Amino acid sequence: MSFTLAGVTRRYTVPGDRPWRRVVRTALDGLDLEVPAGRDLAVVGASGSGKSTLLRVLLALEAPEAGTVRFRGEVVTPRRPGALRRAVGVVAQDPGSSLDPRLPVGASLREPLECAGVPGDHGERVAELLDAVGLDPAVADRRPAAFSGGERQRIALARALATRPAVLVADEPFSAVDPTTRRRLVTLVGHLARASGTRLLLVSHDLGIAQRLCADVAVLAAGRVVETGPIDDVLARPSADATRALLDAVLGVEVP
Ligand SMILES: Nc1ncnc2c1ncn2[C@@H]1O[C@H](COP(=O)(O)OP(=O)(O)OP(=O)(O)O)[C@@H](O)[C@H]1O
Structure with missing residues (x-):
């Protein structure tokens, strides 16, 4: 995947009291991060702490006030995203934000292929994508409202993978669904990414x-x-207070 962020600062001005x-x-705040190719990063x-902002800057949707974002060695900005847009598929937290409620889901799946200039009517690819996320290809003519939250997130995942991107960027993609659906989605994402x-x-x-899906972690x-490395090592031997606090929250005990 190969992103390099150096000294990235992003500020927002908001109304005061x-x-x-x-x-x-x-x-x-002057963030440095190296995401090597061939590794999965959580x-x-x-x-x-800045996670979503990091994604927006890394995806060249927003420009930082200072610092640079490189993708495969090239500086990327909102005006010059270079190879980035084609190489990356994105799944948002809320599938509602990536699926147009007025469009049948088949059309939503076709859209990224058309934008990327892939020739053909994409009927076969749409059916293949729906099948890959465990949905009947016959549902392609239904609108998002006809699906459950978990199904919509599957469709959003299929859409993100439509152009066979090199990188799948996902911002809390499992938080809006119930625990059973979440487990299934996590397995599905791992399976599809590997495949x-x-x-x-x-x-x-x-x-x-994070540990289930990614070999590496960066703690913000x-x-x-504040800490980065193989996730098993980082979670077994956290060195930053922020990592220990995250582990405390999960385990409900203090990590020394
Ligand atoms: N568009 C914005 N306008 C104003 N402030 C913002 C904006 N986006 C982020 N911030 C502020 O920047 C800081 C980092 O926010 P960000 O959403 O990146 O954190 P996060 O780690 O993703 O949080 P969460 O886990 O709650 O989603 C917060 O103080 C937030 O209020």
Whole structure:
């Protein structure tokens, strides 16, 4: 996958406690991160640590105020995303945000193929994608409202994988579904990624899911990467307070 972020700072200016006041929030604070090719990375961290902002900057959807984002060695920006858009599929937390409620799901699956300029009417690929995520290809003419939350997330996953991207970026993709559906989706994502050779870049607050799907982890705190490495080692021997706090929250005990 091969992303390199160097000294990335992203700030937001928000209204303060008086109409004329403004407060600057530093979401990413000189963040450095190397995501090597051929590895699956989980980005974990407490709420507000900057995970979603990191994804938006890394996907060149937002420009940082300082620092650079490189994809396969090339600097990428919202105006010049280079090879990035084609190489990456994205699954959001809420499948509602990636599926147009007015479109039959077959059309939603066709869209990324058309945008990428893939020739043909894509009927076969749409059927293959629905089948791959465990849905009957005959449902292609139904609209998103006809599906459950878990099914919609499967369709969003199929859409993200439609163009056979090199990297699947997923922001808390399992948080809006019930535990049973979540387990099935986690297994499905792992299976599909392995089957298609797609690398995963997963944002999650669930360390168990992160460990199940990714070999590496980067722990974020206050807009910086405070610890990174093989996830089994990091979770067994955490060195950053933020990692210990995440483990405390999962285990319900203090990790020394
Ligand atoms: N569009 C925005 N406008 C204003 N502030 C923002 C915006 N996006 C993020 N922030 C602020 O930046 C900080 C980091 O937010 P971010 O959503 O990246 O964290 P997160 O780790 O993804 O949190 P969560 O796990 O709760 O989703 C927070 O203080 C947040 O309020």
